[in-house]
Amino acid sequence: MPMQIVGIADSMLKRQRGFTLIELLLTVAIVALLLTVAVPNMSSYWKGARLVSATEAVYTQLQLARSVALARNQTISIDFAEGGSWCMAISEDALCNCVTGAQCTLTGMPQAALKASDFPDISITTSFTSEETSFLYPRGTVSDAGEVTLTSTTGDDAKVSMTTLGRIKICSDDMDQYPGC
Numbered sequence: 001m002p003m004q005i006v007g008i009a010d011s012m013l014k015r016q017r018g019f020t021l022i023e024l025l026l027t028v029a030i031v032a033l034l035l036t037v038a039v040p041n042m043s044s045y046w047k048g049a050r051l052v053s054a055t056e057a058v059y060t061q062l063q064l065a066r067s068v069a070l071a072r073n074q075t076i077s078i079d080f081a082e083g084g085s086w087c088m089a090i091s092e093d094a095l096c097n098c099v100t101g102a103q104c105t106l107t108g109m110p111q112a113a114l115k116a117s118d119f120p121d122i123s124i125t126t127s128f129t130s131e132e133t134s135f136l137y138p139r140g141t142v143s144d145a146g147e148v149t150l151t152s153t154t155g156d157d158a159k160v161s162m163t164t165l166g167r168i169k170i171c172s173d174d175m176d177q178y179p180g181c
Contacts, residue, residue: 069135
């Protein structure tokens, strides 16, 4: 009879499983090493993703401005403020100021504006002769052709260019998802 009790106790001990302290410490060390390598790479990934997002937003706003100009047969203005605290707004009023938001309206539509606070670590510069350009009716041509350059704090940049005929395109020498400039 004592033999059966010992046999039951042995089988119960074999069924109990867990981690030893050494196994647990080794796992924690491996996870810490992987995080040390991954976190800096994730930071540059997010900055690149912000640049793509800002570039696509500027492109979309310019396409919207051109579409509204063609649909309504009226001139639609685009106002820019450059630098680290940049902004961009489209409006039917040539006196639109995207910094103050004064006179930046599109009748029947929500305000179409982009701000630097929506895209941290991104700055813009433009090559227009003034801080404003317009899509003209009836053909959707541009009053002042040029480009908007968006730059990330990593040094990568992308450009959204507009030709005199109103064609809008994105290019970048730093980012693989866009054709080279």
